[in-house]
Amino acid sequence: MTAQREDIEERLRFIDRTIVHAARACQADGRVPSDLKHCVDELEHYASEAKQAWHALDVPRTRRTVENLARLSDHAQSAFREDDDMDHVLKSAVILTHIEVSALRYQLA
Numbered sequence: 127m128t129a130q131r132e133d134i135e136e137r138l139r140f141i142d143r144t145i146v147h148a149a150r151a152c153q154a155d156g157r158v159p160s161d162l163k164h165c166v167d168e169l170e171h172y173a174s175e176a177k178q179a180w181h182a183l184d185v186p187r188t189r190r191t192v193e194n195l196a197r198l199s200d201h202a203q204s205a206f207r208e209d210d211d212m213d214h215v216l217k218s219a220v221i222l223t224h225i226e227v228s229a230l231r232y233q234l235a
Contacts, residue, residue: 137230138177144223145169151216165202169195169223189234196231199224
């Protein structure tokens with residue numbers, strides 16, 4: 127396995143873990159807006175799809191899925207307002223997801 131392939135797989139695993147943290151934080155905090163919960167659910171779906179596409183060696187599908195992840199992570203971040211008293215674990219998980227998805231998107235370009 128090439129170093130680049132290993133790096134992409136590690137990014138996908140990290141993205142998956144950060145989304146799991148976000149999902150748990152959503153479940154633990156009843157004040158999370160439904161729009162943000164929906165984004166996190168969709169992030170889980172597309173992260174799983176990205177891993178499946180990557181393992182199937184389907185690079186075009188992986189790129190499309192990562193584009194969807196990027197769009198959703200942007201939307202999730204925009205759901206936070208500066209005056210929100212949102213759980214810091216949720217914020218951190220969404221921000222980390224966004225950073226890693228952006229890096230993966232660049233790497234796959």
